[in-house]
Amino acid sequence: MAENYTPAYTVPGIEREEAGRLIGLLRTRLHALNDLHLTLKHVHWNVVGPHFIAVHEMVDPQVDRVREMADDVAERIAALGGVAQGTPGVLVAERTWEDYSIGRADAIAHLGALDLVYAGVIEDLRAAVKVAGDIDTATEDLLIGQLRDLEKFQWFVRAHLESAGGALATAGARTEEEAADSAVS
Numbered sequence: 001m002a003e004n005y006t007p008a009y010t011v012p013g014i015e016r017e018e019a020g021r022l023i024g025l026l027r028t029r030l031h032a033l034n035d036l037h038l039t040l041k042h043v044h045w046n047v048v049g050p051h052f053i054a055v056h057e058m059v060d061p062q063v064d065r066v067r068e069m070a071d072d073v074a075e076r077i078a079a080l081g082g083v084a085q086g087t088p089g090v091l092v093a094e095r096t097w098e099d100y101s102i103g104r105a106d107a108i109a110h111l112g113a114l115d116l117v118y119a120g121v122i123e124d125l126r127a128a129v130k131v132a133g134d135i136d137t138a139t140e141d142l143l144i145g146q147l148r149d150l151e152k153f154q155w156f157v158r159a160h161l162e163s164a165g166g167a168l169a170t171a172g173a174r175t176e177e178e179a180a181d182s183a184v185s
């Protein structure tokens with residue numbers, strides 16, 4: 001059963017129960033973004049090989065933007081009258097995905113795995129945009145802007161995995177390990 005996040009007050013023009021649905025939705029988005037910027041830093045620290053510097057430096061602006069997205073989501077939760085839950089223990093307890101599984105590895109292998117990470121975050125965010133759109137255009141607008149930027153970052157990643165003919169090396173990969181393997185082979 002879903003938790004009840006109905007706030008004592010919320011923004012004008014939205015029912016408190018509806019705001020509670022939004023707060024629950026944004027809580028998971030905040031976990032996803034906090035998880036993503038930590039994962040991106042982990043990649044920044046653990047890439048090796050001939051593409052080290054390109055990938056090491058490509059990832060940091062993504063970290064900065066994703067941290068900014070987390071801040072915007074957290075502050076939207078607060079504006080709606082809810083609690084922005086930012087502690088790592090709660091993130092791990094409530095997340096519905098596994099920890100990033102690649103340690104020190106070739107830069108392109110990490111990009112293969114990151115393609116899957118971004119695909120998961122983007123798919124869930126796209127679904128959240130639909131739900132938010134039924135309740136609150138301001139939250140919907142915030143999430144749409146984030147969706148566009150995350151899709152751009154996934155394109156940056158995928159451009160390294162794409163052939164001149166347009167085929168993606170990670171096509172059909174179901175796990176991060178599979179995606180990492182197929183990216184370098």
Ligand SMILES: [Fe+2]
Nearest residue numbers: 044045056060
């Ligand atoms: Fe650094």
